Amino acid sequence: xxxxxxxxxxxxVVRGGSSVLTDLDLTIGGxxxxxxxxxxCGKSTLMRALVGVQRVAGGQLSVFGEPAGSRGLRxxxxxxxxxxxxxxxxxxxxxxxxxxxxxxxxxxxxxxAVESVDLAGHRDQVVGRLSGGQRSRVSLAVALxxxxxxxxxxxxxxxxxxxxxxxxxxxxxxxxxxxSAVLVSSHVMDEAERCDRLLLMREGRILxxxxxxxxxxxxxxxxxEGAFLELVARDAGGAAA
Amino acid sequence: MNxxxxxxxxxxxxxxxxTFAVAGRVLTQLRRDHRTLAMLLVLPCxxxxxxxxxxxxxxGSGRAFxxxxxxxxxxxxxxxxxxxxxxxxxxxRSSGTLERLLAMPMGKLDFLGGYALAFGAVAAVQSAxxxxxxxxxxxLHVEGPVWLLTLVAVTDAVLGTALGLFVSAFAQTExxxxxxxxxxxxxxxxxxxxxxxxxxxxxxxxxVSDLLPLSYAVDAMQHLTRSSSTGxxxxxxxxxAGFALAGLALGAxxxxxxxx
Numbered sequence: 001x002x003x004x005x006x007x008x009x010x011x012x013v014v015r016g017g018s019s020v021l022t023d024l025d026l027t028i029g030g031x032x033x034x035x036x037x038x039x040x041c042g043k044s045t046l047m048r049a050l051v052g053v054q055r056v057a058g059g060q061l062s063v064f065g066e067p068a069g070s071r072g073l074r075x076x077x078x079x080x081x082x083x084x085x086x087x088x089x090x091x092x093x094x095x096x097x098x099x100x101x102x103x104x105x106x107x108x109x110x111x112x113a114v115e116s117v118d119l120a121g122h123r124d125q126v127v128g129r130l131s132g133g134q135r136s137r138v139s140l141a142v143a144l145x146x147x148x149x150x151x152x153x154x155x156x157x158x159x160x161x162x163x164x165x166x167x168x169x170x171x172x173x174x175x176x177x178x179x180s181a182v183l184v185s186s187h188v189m190d191e192a193e194r195c196d197r198l199l200l201m202r203e204g205r206i207l208x209x210x211x212x213x214x215x216x217x218x219x220x221x222x223x224x225e226g227a228f229l230e231l232v233a234r235d236a237g238g239a240a241a
Numbered sequence: 242m243n244x245x246x247x248x249x250x251x252x253x254x255x256x257x258x259x260t261f262a263v264a265g266r267v268l269t270q271l272r273r274d275h276r277t278l279a280m281l282l283v284l285p286c287x288x289x290x291x292x293x294x295x296x297x298x299x300x301g302s303g304r305a306f307x308x309x310x311x312x313x314x315x316x317x318x319x320x321x322x323x324x325x326x327x328x329x330x331x332x333x334r335s336s337g338t339l340e341r342l343l344a345m346p347m348g349k350l351d352f353l354g355g356y357a358l359a360f361g362a363v364a365a366v367q368s369a370x371x372x373x374x375x376x377x378x379x380x381l382h383v384e385g386p387v388w389l390l391t392l393v394a395v396t397d398a399v400l401g402t403a404l405g406l407f408v409s410a411f412a413q414t415e416x417x418x419x420x421x422x423x424x425x426x427x428x429x430x431x432x433x434x435x436x437x438x439x440x441x442x443x444x445x446x447x448x449v450s451d452l453l454p455l456s457y458a459v460d461a462m463q464h465l466t467r468s469s470s471t472g473x474x475x476x477x478x479x480x481x482a483g484f485a486l487a488g489l490a491l492g493a494x495x496x497x498x499x500x501x
Contacts (some may be wrong), residue, residue: 045448051344055499058255074346085337089270101262102345111323
């Protein structure tokens with residue numbers, strides 16, 4: 001079993017006077033880990049903290065044994081924000097060539113990254129003229145350039161064609177099989193079944209942290225949506241008691 | 242246990258490569274935007290021609306144009322680069338690409354240096370064109386070396402870029418970024434000696450004018466048109482370059498990897 005890629009202890013993030021994440025503890029190992037929860041529950045904030053761009057109020061975050069955001073981690077983590085962070089006025093190939101120079105990876109990686117998100121046919125198209133799904137795939141390709149050890153993907157499959165969504169999940173598993181730890185967030189509960197492990201999140205706290213099967217069994221539910229509701233109910237009951 | 246997780250050995254880019262990558266990318270973006278490029282290169286030439294035309298009837302010798310032309314040559318690259326840079330950088334912040342770059346192995350100075358390099362190159366072409374039109378077509382009289390006049394214009398453009406980078410940190414929207422133009426640039430234009438010679442300004446304003454970088458750029462330009470000696474020009478140029486470097490350093494300080 002691989003040593004944990006990410007270890008978080010007591011993470012607290014405060015934004016605008018209210019706390020977004022409260023005293024969070026979690027670990028992320030190998031394989032594909034799903035970070036599931038409704039919009040606004042703190043998924044993006046947690047991801048930003050992991051890649052070292054979020055100001056945190058307290059707690060410890062280590063990634064591969066180093067404090068999150070360390071210089072040595074910057075080319076080992078691939079990060080895809082929710083909005084496609086690429087240049088709309090450049091072509092697909094120009095975007096990737098630019099980021100590959102920043103990361104110091106060869107041109108063959110550019111071709112490979114374009115292939116893996118199935119955009120080879122759009123290489124020379126300006127990103128601003130692509131569809132929303134295609135743009136987010138360009139953004140994903142940028143994260144794949146450096147063959148990252150940890151891939152942090154913020155809702156990468158939102159609004160995509162089901163066929164493409166299936167292909168991307170297959171890609172995430174391929175990357176995980178090759179040794180990357182993959183963290184994928186989603187607010188769509190039916191994506192849970194595609195993950196090796198799940199972190200269920202609500203209002204800045206982790207409700208459950210286990211395999212999808214174990215979470216369902218523990219909650220006595222048939223699907224993750226049901227398990228989520230059951231866990232919320234128990235949590236509220238526990239808090240009232 | 243996976244070997245890659247243990248020892249990650251990769252080819253790393255050095256700072257110079259990253260700086261050039263940023264500069265190359267900015268220039269590619271600009272090349273794609275024909276309208277902006279045309280405005281950057283043609284507009285200063287047209288405006289300086291307009292100025293020359295305004296003065297045509299005032300006296301036959303063109304002396305009035307000789308007096309104000311150099312100041313305007315110093316102002317254009319400064320204003321244009323200030324605007325272009327503050328808006329572009331803001332776009333980079335709001336699109337999330339800046340956050341992505343800062344999560345990568347990129348130094349803040351690599352980023353700023355890349356922008357300064359790219360816009361400095363554009364400014365060099367812009368200034369060369371404006372200077373050629375002024376001297377060749379409009380008969381601006383220059384005693385000092387023309388290349389030094391161009392160098393002052395380029396340094397001035399880099400100053401505009403540096404200040405634009407700096408103020409973009411304080412703007413949340415492109416509207417706000419554009420508002421910094423009157424706030425930061427117009428006082429410098431008013432006090433640079435174009436309207437009232439600097440030594441005739443009230444004491445307080447004279448002192449303020451001594452603290453503003455554009456005053457030195459205009460002094461350098463005016464000196465070059467009147468005299469062939471270059472000592473003072475280099476001094477003024479050093480002050481402008483100093484302000485530009487300070488602007489870049491402040492810009493780097495406002496780029497935060499971690500944000501709320």
